[in-house]
Amino acid sequence: MNYIPNILFAIALIAGIGYFAKNVKKLIRNIKLGHDVDVSDNKSQRWKNMAMIALGQSKMVRRPIAGFLHVIVYVGFVIINIEVLEIIIDGLFGTHRVFSSIGSLYGVLIGSFEILAALVFISVVIFWLRRNVIKLQRFWKAEMTSWPKNDGNFILYFEMVLMTLFLVMNATDISFQEMNSGNIISQYIAPIFSGLSEGTIHIIERAAWWMHILGVLVFLNYLYFSKHLHILLAFPNTYYGKTRPKGQFDNLEAVTKEVKMMMDPNVDPFAAPPEGAENAVPAKFGASDVQDLSWVSLLNAYTCTECGRCTSECPANQTGKKLSPRKIMMDTRDRLEEVGKNIDANKGEFKPDGKQLLDDYITREELWACTSCNACVEACPVSIDPLSIILDMRRYLVMEQSAAPTELNNMMTNIENNGAPWPYNQMDRLNWKNE
Amino acid sequence: MSELLKVPTMAEFMAQGKQPEVLFWVGCAGSFDDRAKKITKAFVKLLNKSNVEFAVLGTEESCTGDPAKRAGNEFLFQMQAVTNIEVMNAYEVKKIVTACPHCFNTIKNEYPELGGKYEVMHHTQFLKTLLDEGRLTIEGGQFKGKRITFHDPCYLGRANNVYEAPRDLIRKLEAELIEMKNCRRNGLCCGAGGAQMFKEPEKGNKDVNVERTEQALDVKPQIIAAGCPFCNTMMTDGVKAKEKESDVAVMDIAELIANAQDL
Numbered sequence: 001m002n003y004i005p006n007i008l009f010a011i012a013l014i015a016g017i018g019y020f021a022k023n024v025k026k027l028i029r030n031i032k033l034g035h036d037v038d039v040s041d042n043k044s045q046r047w048k049n050m051a052m053i054a055l056g057q058s059k060m061v062r063r064p065i066a067g068f069l070h071v072i073v074y075v076g077f078v079i080i081n082i083e084v085l086e087i088i089i090d091g092l093f094g095t096h097r098v099f100s101s102i103g104s105l106y107g108v109l110i111g112s113f114e115i116l117a118a119l120v121f122i123s124v125v126i127f128w129l130r131r132n133v134i135k136l137q138r139f140w141k142a143e144m145t146s147w148p149k150n151d152g153n154f155i156l157y158f159e160m161v162l163m164t165l166f167l168v169m170n171a172t173d174i175s176f177q178e179m180n181s182g183n184i185i186s187q188y189i190a191p192i193f194s195g196l197s198e199g200t201i202h203i204i205e206r207a208a209w210w211m212h213i214l215g216v217l218v219f220l221n222y223l224y225f226s227k228h229l230h231i232l233l234a235f236p237n238t239y240y241g242k243t244r245p246k247g248q249f250d251n252l253e254a255v256t257k258e259v260k261m262m263m264d265p266n267v268d269p270f271a272a273p274p275e276g277a278e279n280a281v282p283a284k285f286g287a288s289d290v291q292d293l294s295w296v297s298l299l300n301a302y303t304c305t306e307c308g309r310c311t312s313e314c315p316a317n318q319t320g321k322k323l324s325p326r327k328i329m330m331d332t333r334d335r336l337e338e339v340g341k342n343i344d345a346n347k348g349e350f351k352p353d354g355k356q357l358l359d360d361y362i363t364r365e366e367l368w369a370c371t372s373c374n375a376c377v378e379a380c381p382v383s384i385d386p387l388s389i390i391l392d393m394r395r396y397l398v399m400e401q402s403a404a405p406t407e408l409n410n411m412m413t414n415i416e417n418n419g420a421p422w423p424y425n426q427m428d429r430l431n432w433k434n435e
Numbered sequence: 436m437s438e439l440l441k442v443p444t445m446a447e448f449m450a451q452g453k454q455p456e457v458l459f460w461v462g463c464a465g466s467f468d469d470r471a472k473k474i475t476k477a478f479v480k481l482l483n484k485s486n487v488e489f490a491v492l493g494t495e496e497s498c499t500g501d502p503a504k505r506a507g508n509e510f511l512f513q514m515q516a517v518t519n520i521e522v523m524n525a526y527e528v529k530k531i532v533t534a535c536p537h538c539f540n541t542i543k544n545e546y547p548e549l550g551g552k553y554e555v556m557h558h559t560q561f562l563k564t565l566l567d568e569g570r571l572t573i574e575g576g577q578f579k580g581k582r583i584t585f586h587d588p589c590y591l592g593r594a595n596n597v598y599e600a601p602r603d604l605i606r607k608l609e610a611e612l613i614e615m616k617n618c619r620r621n622g623l624c625c626g627a628g629g630a631q632m633f634k635e636p637e638k639g640n641k642d643v644n645v646e647r648t649e650q651a652l653d654v655k656p657q658i659i660a661a662g663c664p665f666c667n668t669m670m671t672d673g674v675k676a677k678e679k680e681s682d683v684a685v686m687d688i689a690e691l692i693a694n695a696q697d698l
């Protein structure tokens with residue numbers, strides 16, 4: 001018996017999964033660069049969100065066409081992966097279609113895989129047409145050039161090729177075709193090869209088999225570099241997504257402490273701070289770089305599918321402003337990757353590189369254009385919250401740099417001096433009653 | 436104005452050793468902005484008519500801090516919040532109603548953590564309750580059969596999932612409620628939120644309020660109903676920009692109900 005294929009297969013499998021695991025570790029490390037937030041509340045609501053939004057795709061189908069196609073691709077991909085299990089066993093132990101021993105159920109199983117594979121193929125072609133021929137506006141915004149644009153198409157090509165290989169592998173499997181059960185789609189592909197010798201057909205079958213599984217492994221490793229990472233991260237992301245009312249922004253705890261101290265007449269402002277107190281006060285308020293964001297925001301960034309539903313609903317973007325919530329997420333991920341690479345290159349320590357998320361990626365003009373309307377949050381099919389990043393960065397601009405637009409500074413001075421955003425006297429607050 | 440408005444303050448109630456049923460949080464726009472003051476008065480008329488024992492803080496009220504917080508000034512926000520909470524807790528306030536969705540959102544969601552726990556209602560919710568309890572009757576009056584479209588305020592709708600109370604009230608006017616292309620959770624912002632009200636917009640090809648007004652005008656309403664003083668301003672400006680002010684009025688729900696009964 002020749003064990004070389006088994007050994008080659010095992011090596012490919014270990015290399016494929018090993019490299020992926022290495023990148024997952026990096027991913028988790030990068031996400032943990034964000035500051036901690038308490039997400040231990042509302043557990044049942046969180047599980048429900050994950051079940052409904054990630055597993056149940058409830059928000060995807062709000063746009064019926066894209067939603068329907070996406071459900072097909074999603075269900076197809078999940079279910080066809082059962083077949084990958086068989087391929088792995090066959091590959092490692094040199095068996096052939098090891099599950100076929102379960103009898104007629106096998107035919108039903110493979111038959112449904114074939115139907116799904118065909119449907120996935122068709123859906124993916126339609127997706128490609130929407131992107132490249134119909135040119136849906138949201139796929140052609142300013143941030144969707146170069147890599148993001150190619151990435152979107154590469155994924156579609158990958159899926160087309162994998163589905164084709166799966167069907168060709170079945171079509172050229174002579175014993176499987178002879179079984180004539182489960183070859184619902186492949187029986188129509190088989191005649192294409194009928195003129196070839198049995199040996200050639202066998203070689204094609206083997207080639208398709210190998211390319212399919214190697215393709216799956218390559219695709220797995222492609223995820224980390226792609227927006228396709230959402231197929232995994234959508235689950236944790238919908239779990240950790242915001243459960244409070246959308247209008248509720250967090251109250252900065254560090255500020256609460258200082259405000260309480262300022263308002264408390266018993267506190268001596270000149271007293272020496274207690275031991276270790278300086279560690280309790282954060283180095284800065286708000287965010288100018290990715291490390292200042294919460295880890296949930298960083299998870300958000302890796303999860304973003306770049307679908308642009310947020311941007312297409314954004315009032316600022318709709319009226320031609322530079323702000324695009326999708327770009328906020330993409331910039332955050334790009335910068336986070338850059339910081340991660342910096343850490344890798346410097347033996348686990350981040351070495352300041354003279355860059356930051358603010359200005360080098362996200363401009364002030366974008367940040368100040370936001371109306372905090374939550375349309376982006378509502379639109380996102382995977383519970384991403386671009387608004388919280390925008391707010392954290394505004395906080396940095398205002399509290400660390402006093403760099404708000406002049407009119408906003410006037411508004412805030414008014415609030416400070418007379419308790420209203422306009423220059424009216426607080427003592428006149430009830431004048432309307434007699435006017 | 437013919438009859439006098441009854442607007443007691445919390446201090447007056449306190450002096451009599453009494454508690455009002457509800458605190459009416461007027462808000463900065465409702466107190467100072469000429470257009471919004473009309474909304475405030477319309478709402479007070481309805482409260483008076485329904486014999487609701489309410490009180491205002493008057494000169495003891497101060498900005499909730501919403502625009503400061505959305506602009507990024509967490510310090511100023513929390514200073515405002517803590518000051519307001521101290522005042523309200525001293526009066527043992529339990530229930531608050533406000534005609535401003537920004538005040539509504541801030542007090543309802545962001546004050547509790549800072550020590551201010553109250554039941555907070557938007558005025559449309561409060562009016563709906565009065566209606567359900569039979570304390571307020573709504574007649575169509577001059578609005579019977581009129582085409583009215585409702586603009587969802589972001590901080591009432593998406594931010595807090597209140598979509599139906601204002602609509603129920605409009606239907607009670609026996610008016611024809613028509614929906615814009617973007618409504619309820621898909622409602623388009625008027626452009627005022629996130630402290631935009633107080634600054635010039637960034638460079639673009641259109642103003643958000645004009646975009647939203649165009650959506651409203653598309654459904655050919657006679658009245659654009661609003662539930663927020665800032666939306667009201669933005670939509671009014673939008674209607675002016677489209678030179679439609681003689682055909683389309685922008686009115687708050689409280690004004691619609693008060694006007695319907697010639698209050």
Ligand code: SF4
Nearest residue numbers: 314370371373374376
């Ligand atoms: S919250 Fe800001 S970024 Fe999000 S849709 Fe509204 S304006 Fe755009």
Ligand code: SF4
Nearest residue numbers: 304305307308310380
């Ligand atoms: S944030 Fe959400 S809606 Fe926006 S592009 Fe990313 S996945 Fe799509």
